Amino acid sequence: FPGSGSAFAGMGRALARAFPEIAGNDLDLEAVRPDIFWRGNTEAVANATPCQKIMAQVGLGRLTARALDSLAVPYSATLGYSLGESTQLVATDIWPDLEGLRQDLLVSSLFTHDLVDPWRAARLVFRMRLDDDFRWANALLLADADEALRSLAGQDRVFLLASLAPGECVVGGEVQALAAWLAPFAGRFTPLADSTAGHCSAARPCAEAYRQLH
Numbered sequence: 001f002p003g004s005g006s007a008f009a010g011m012g013r014a015l016a017r018a019f020p021e022i023a024g025n026d027l028d029l030e031a032v033r034p035d036i037f038w039r040g041n042t043e044a045v046a047n048a049t050p051c052q053k054i055m056a057q058v059g060l061g062r063l064t065a066r067a068l069d070s071l072a073v074p075y076s077a078t079l080g081y082s083l084g085e086s087t088q089l090v091a092t093d094i095w096p097d098l099e100g101l102r103q104d105l106l107v108s109s110l111f112t113h114d115l116v117d118p119w120r121a122a123r124l125v126f127r128m129r130l131d132d133d134f135r136w137a138n139a140l141l142l143a144d145a146d147e148a149l150r151s152l153a154g155q156d157r158v159f160l161l162a163s164l165a166p167g168e169c170v171v172g173g174e175v176q177a178l179a180a181w182l183a184p185f186a187g188r189f190t191p192l193a194d195s196t197a198g199h200c201s202a203a204r205p206c207a208e209a210y211r212q213l214h
Contacts, residue, residue, distance in 0.1 A: 119197050
């Protein structure tokens with residue numbers, strides 16, 4: 001089950017068509033928003049809120065697990081990365097309350113202000129005001145995490161966020177600092193649409209709120 005930032009136009013459409021008797025239960029759910037993700041275009045997905053994108057991925061994970069169950073496909077374990085850790089709990093009915101999760105997300109400021117635009121947690125860490133010019137960005141880097149960490153020595157506004165596989169990791173930070181740090185890696189990185197400021201010390205002010213959400 002992948003992390004956040006994996007949403008795309010048509011996400012879940014083919015699976016819903018293949019399993020209409022299962023997907024039909026989600027057609028009217030505010031948590032899943034098939035009007036945006038199953039039937040919407042790229043612009044609609046880009047304009048979706050972070051919470052909507054999160055819930056759409058969780059909903060797709062649940063639909064995938066239920067489709068496998070309907071086919072009697074056995075599995076003895078699940079593997080989740082970041083958001084996928086929560087998705088796998090919902091998909092396997094360990095965390096069964098999808099609407100409750102959506103409500104908790106909306107009540108929390110984590111994915112409305114703190115870890116996403118205007119990135120209040122990172123601003124606190126960097127001692128910046130809300131009216132200061134600030135943007136966070138993330139990028140997929142084709143490099144081992146160890147290579148990235150060596151290059152990040154001395155950086156205080158760019159971070160290693162995740163080691164995905166040998167030769168592949170995610171980095172993020174203040175947009176100008178990140179661009180300058182990535183310059184020597186020209187041709188080896190791809191900017192990511194997802195700009196969540198998580199998985200690093202810039203998110204530390206949200207640690208307790210994040211635990212409470214889960």
